[in-house]
Structures are given as structure tokens and as C-alpha cells.
Amino acid sequence: MGLFRIKHTDFEETFDSDQFDTMHAHEWAGSNIKRIEEPAWQQRYSYEALLISNLIKENPHIKNVLELGSGPGILSQKVQLAHPELTYHLVDKPHAEKYFSDNKSKGTFFVKDLSSSFDTEGLLDEYDLIITNDFLEHVLNPSVIVQTIHKLTNKDSIYFISNPNWRMSHQWVYRGLFDFDNFVYFLYTHKFKLEGFYGSELKTPAYPRISSETLLGDENLTDWNHYMIFKHRTC
Numbered sequence: 001m002g003l004f005r006i007k008h009t010d011f012e013e014t015f016d017s018d019q020f021d022t023m024h025a026h027e028w029a030g031s032n033i034k035r036i037e038e039p040a041w042q043q044r045y046s047y048e049a050l051l052i053s054n055l056i057k058e059n060p061h062i063k064n065v066l067e068l069g070s071g072p073g074i075l076s077q078k079v080q081l082a083h084p085e086l087t088y089h090l091v092d093k094p095h096a097e098k099y100f101s102d103n104k105s106k107g108t109f110f111v112k113d114l115s116s117s118f119d120t121e122g123l124l125d126e127y128d129l130i131i132t133n134d135f136l137e138h139v140l141n142p143s144v145i146v147q148t149i150h151k152l153t154n155k156d157s158i159y160f161i162s163n164p165n166w167r168m169s170h171q172w173v174y175r176g177l178f179d180f181d182n183f184v185y186f187l188y189t190h191k192f193k194l195e196g197f198y199g200s201e202l203k204t205p206a207y208p209r210i211s212s213e214t215l216l217g218d219e220n221l222t223d224w225n226h227y228m229i230f231k232h233r234t235c
Contacts, residue, residue: 051198063086064124068149069132076107114135133162137177
């Protein structure tokens with residue numbers, strides 16, 4: 001059973017749903033996109049690309065990849081540099097696609113609004129690897145997104161998820177859903193089982209453990225992000 005918190009901790013930012021459309025309309029627009037060029041962002045993308053590259057090496061059946069909420073494709077370029085043979089599909093909004101195209105990035109970019117629904121037109125019927133990297137916490141209906149992801153996977157598919165730790169300053173659509181225990185349970189109810197976990201190089205302030213983190217090891221409480229490997233389950 002999930003242990004949803006009623007209140008945010010002092011360190012968390014509350015999310016004003018009235019600001020949702022405004023905030024996401026400017027995602028990856030103008031000077032906002034320049035943050036991905038900062039050293040800390042590049043360090044993080046390089047670490048994530050290494051995790052995914054190792055995952056691909058360990059699972060040679062992976063031939064095609066779908067990254068949802070890909071932004072302008074920085075992670076995708078690093079992964080494809082190590083694995084140029086991949087069929088790599090990215091999905092995000094127009095501003096992200098413009099940066100992707102202007103930089104002649106590798107892969108196929110689909111412009112779709114994933115804020116509350118998931119139109120799969122043009123995508124493959126199934127993918128060997130699906131990635132959501134700090135994405136689900138920004139959508140109004142993560143349940144619909146995950147249900148659709150399940151339809152795009154099979155028993156051999158891998159779902160790689162990165163979620164931010166609540167200890168970092170962040171905005172959440174649904175408070176508590178992304179606490180570690182709650183999120184694992186949420187994915188389980190959507191027919192995905194946790195198969196692997198990686199910590200983060202970057203660390204957050206050392207706030208104490210909360211009741212919905214019983215599955216998380218002490219060494220991972222202050223990970224900036226939690227990287228999880230889920231597999232499709234049929235029952």
C-alpha cells in the first residue's frame with residue numbers, strides 16, 4: 001500500500017496546477033534551453049548515458065529505443081555515440097525538436113504533447129527499451145502514460161526510469177507519488193516490476209528518511225536521482 005504524504009516537506013516546492021500550462025508552454029524555449037549546456041547537466045547526462053549504454057551491452061536484444069520527454073535529445077546523442085546501430089525515437093514538444101533539428105542530431109523526433117495523454121501514431125508497435133528521464137513527475141496523467149508504455153513493451157522489454165529525489169528543490173504535480181516506495185508500488189499496479197536500481201553521482205541535502213522510503217537503502221537516501229530498471233509483467 002502506498003504511504004502518500006499529506007504535506008510537502010519544507011524543502012519541497014509546491015506545485016500550483018494553475019501554472020502548469022504556462023510552465024510547460026515555455027519548457028525548452030528561449031534561454032531556458034541553455035541550462036543543458038551547463039557542466040552539471042552535462043555530467044549528469046554522461047552518467048545516465050553510461051548506465052543506459054551498459055544496460056544495452058548486457059541486453060544485446062535491444063535494437064530500438066523510445067525516449068519520452070526527451071527534451072532536445074542530449075541523452076540520446078550520448079547513447080547513440082556508443083551505440084550508433086540503434087533505432088532511436090524521441091518524443092517531446094516543438095521547442096525541443098527545434099534544438100534537436102538545428103543541431104542535426106541523430107535519431108527520429110516525434111512532436112507530441114504528453115502532458116495529459118499519449119498518442120502513439122507513427123511509433124513502433126513495441127520497443128526493446130523505453131526511457132523516461134525526469135519526465136513522469138511533470139505530466140498531469142502519469143497513469144495514462146505508463147499504461148501506454150506497457151502496451152509498447154513485451155516480456156523482454158526494459159523500462160528505464162529516472163526520478164528526482166524529493167530532497168532536491170523540484171516541482172511536483174502529485175506530491176508523494178514519487179517517494180520511492182510509492183512509485184515502485186505505482187509501477188507494480190501498472191504491471192511493471194522493479195528489476196534493478198542505480199544511485200546517483202550527485203547528492204542532495206541530508207534530510208531524514210520518511211515513512212514511504214522503507215525500500216531505499218541508507219546509502220541512497222541522498223541520491224539526486226533514483227535510476228530504476230523495470231520489466232513488463234503480464235499478471
